[in-house]
Amino acid sequence: MTVTQKSEIGTTSLPKPPKRRDYKTVLAYLFLTVGAIVTLFPFAWMILTSLKSFQELFSLGFWPESPTLANYSQVITQTKFLTWFGNSLLIAGVTTLSVLFFDSLVGYTLAKFEFPGKNIVFILMLSTLMIPTEMLIIPWFVGVTDIHLLNSTPGAYFSIMFPGLISAFGVFLMRQFFESLPNDLIEAARIDGMSEFGIFWRIALPLVRPALASLAIFTFLGNWNAFLWPLIVIQKPEFRTLPVGTALFNGEAGTQWGLIMAASSLAVIPVLLVFAFFQKQIIEGIVLTGLKG
């Protein structure tokens, strides 16, 4: 292992090193490939099983002998899959927009304004990260049952999403990012007579796109896959989200492996697409936000 190679870890934008095909690079590729195969095996198994016919399900072959989309059409026509999918999309979508808006606003205020009690506010928000969700869930549940929100249309959706509408982690992330923006820029806009909200919206926000992208994907992902709170708070089948709906598959339909695998494969698609499109910004976002310390 030579030190020249080590320095490549440092940045991805360094000029390309001289082309050397030494055995260490080959070994790195080899290990990564084996690792990726092991990592992806469960994933591949899920998709391949979803394509198997009922007769073939319990055969041990890896590839389906006669691939069929029967499981998919059955999931879509015979279960409430589309409703659950829509519910999850709505809840994760609204939550993500809310987090992006409020967290960047709070993060910006904490980074660029001076006001009494600023540090206390920041520390209090951060300290909420240590409160276990389990501890909050019982009072939340008592609260939403008391005001009878759970069976009506806007009320039930609101109950599922309200805990996630603002995230302390996101505030922290956005604050770190806004701190790195030069003050001169904001001063200049102020002199030009721009409103404070205009400065935030038109100048500061566009400059922090990578942070917004990574915050968006992690918020969307977290809410798309959220399980504990929705499981408790959803009372009627029509309000179920994708994870809750698929988890309750078993009890209601017997273990229908083919259907479960098809539903799971479909649930992965949106997040995988978003990650594929934004992976550069997401990683850049993490690098720049000071998550590194």
Add this chain to the structure above:
Amino acid sequence: MAIPLIFFLVVRFLPTFVALRLSLYDWNILKEVQPYVGGKNYSRLIQDGIFGKALVNTALYTIIGVPAQIVIGLIVALLLGKIRALQGVFRALYFAPYVTPIVAAAWVWQWLFSPQFGPVNTFLIWLHIPPQSFLTSPSQALATTAALVVWQNLGFQVVLFLAGLAAIPSTFYEAAEIDGASGSQSFWKITLPLLNPTIVFSVVTGTISYLQLFTQVVNLNFTDQGGPLGSTMTVALYIYQMAFGRFQTGYASAITVVLFAIILVITLLQLRFLTKRVNY
């Protein structure tokens, strides 16, 4: 600023105090009368064998899971740093489990590790190793569950370490090379110390998440009892069982208060002992 502040007060702080108060009552969502019982819920906890088991299991998950995902994550990130072509492709491949819904992952895991028709046992037989019972065995279920969590978290861990590695100025490695340092020397003397903030972040957030382990455990077993003979039961699952299965809300609240205290103490200790200031 007002809306977010009110949000944090109403959604985070207020419920914390409500939970503290509930833990002093024999609270039951289904009943009208909620008698005050003082510390009785807490003294019951001390004698509760299942709670003790849940506590030990949760500790085991954390001790297995956190180091495993950090070490494997670091190795993958270092290897990714060594290659040029296909780096993005590999990054996306390793990230895939992280975006898989936990419920879906749990289904696949049950299938893979199934004693009768699971591909893992087929592979073991092919290697002339006797098939194992995995999730149906009280002694192997916890480790198999932990493996699922590590598998899912690996992608995020790798991205985190890639970010941490990218933040180390390459001039350090160049200087070390001039001084004639070997590869392993620069790893131990440069990479690892300068990666300390990332590692602390991973240890602290990883520990907090393992201490609250719930979704994987419940979905691998379809019960709130925790695997074969309670062998995979965690504290979070026990809270769920008590609060929403048996409606012993007061008692469940007492467990949440204990969990909160544990998380607080461990987080503060970790921050105190792991953080080393590296000046550069």
